[in-house]
Amino acid sequence: MTIECLAQVPHRVAAAIPLLRQGERPVVLVSAGIGATPILAMLHALAAEQTRREIWWIHGARNSSEHPFAAEVRELLKTLPGSRSHIRYSAPKPADRPTVDFDRVGRVGVHVFEEMGVPPDADFYICGPAAFMSGLVDGLAGWGVARDRLHTENFGSGQSMTPGIAAVSRRPSHPPGEAAEVGPLISFTRSNLAVHWGSAFHSLLELAEACDVPVRWSCRTGVCHNCETGLISGSVIYRPDPVEPPAEGNLLICCSQPQGDIALDL
Numbered sequence: 001m002t003i004e005c006l007a008q009v010p011h012r013v014a015a016a017i018p019l020l021r022q023g024e025r026p027v028v029l030v031s032a033g034i035g036a037t038p039i040l041a042m043l044h045a046l047a048a049e050q051t052r053r054e055i056w057w058i059h060g061a062r063n064s065s066e067h068p069f070a071a072e073v074r075e076l077l078k079t080l081p082g083s084r085s086h087i088r089y090s091a092p093k094p095a096d097r098p099t100v101d102f103d104r105v106g107r108v109g110v111h112v113f114e115e116m117g118v119p120p121d122a123d124f125y126i127c128g129p130a131a132f133m134s135g136l137v138d139g140l141a142g143w144g145v146a147r148d149r150l151h152t153e154n155f156g157s158g159q160s161m162t163p164g165i166a167a168v169s170r171r172p173s174h175p176p177g178e179a180a181e182v183g184p185l186i187s188f189t190r191s192n193l194a195v196h197w198g199s200a201f202h203s204l205l206e207l208a209e210a211c212d213v214p215v216r217w218s219c220r221t222g223v224c225h226n227c228e229t230g231l232i233s234g235s236v237i238y239r240p241d242p243v244e245p246p247a248e249g250n251l252l253i254c255c256s257q258p259q260g261d262i263a264l265d266l
């Protein structure tokens with residue numbers, strides 16, 4: 001990527017640009033949720049140099065409310081004659097228009113690349129939640145893509161964390177101010193605290209915060225995975241569904257509620 005290209009990339013994302021490999025190979029830009037941010041910077045760079053390489057833009061989102069840069073991407077792709085785009089919504093809204101706002105219902109997986117006829121000898125750049133990236137890298141490698149052509153970029157997401165260790169609580173953990181006496185029992189194992197779930201809370205994150213249990217979060221809507229936590233026992237339901245599911249054995253506390261007693265690695 002040239003300095004001139006970098007200068008034309010919007011300032012807000014310039015710092016996040018991973019280096020594009022030079023050459024003639026097709027470029028496949030893959031993202032989910034806010035992972036589109038650094039990938040968009042790459043698309044800007046390719047558009048600025050008016051590349052003649054084949055460009056594939058593949059993005060997964062929950063619906064149009066959580067589909068960042070949709071119009072900007074469409075305009076950039078129009079300037080690249082060799083480009084193709086595919087958008088998957090996991091939970092489209094009634095007003096979302098198939099073939100206009102999105103192409104298919106579902107999530108981005110290796111099957112999408114097969115269906116679209118993406119060339120496996122392309123350079124792949126992938127950004128999204130950690131589970132999304134690792135699953136896709138393994139899947140694409142199994143599909144025949146050379147590992148050194150699979151590039152991932154961390155942005156606003158991370159592996160499953162151990163917030164009880166990584167963060168410091170200002171106060172010792174304690175039951176919430178309005179402690180419920182019935183309802184599922186929620187065990188915060190690292191904090192050595194067990195409290196009952198109550199209807200005052202919309203998510204396990206809210207309950208943890210009310211207890212001063214150390215937590216980390218960013219989007220609070222199931223997009224970034226910063227709140228991803230180990231689920232030691234029990235099960236949860238999601239409201240809303242995350243854009244990408246957490247890794248097996250984990251949960252996203254920002255958008256989940258317990259289904260019965262549960263124990264968390266918090």
Ligand code: FES
Pocket residue numbers: 216217218219220221222223224225226227228252253254255
């Ligand atoms: S997924 Fe972003 S805070 Fe939970």
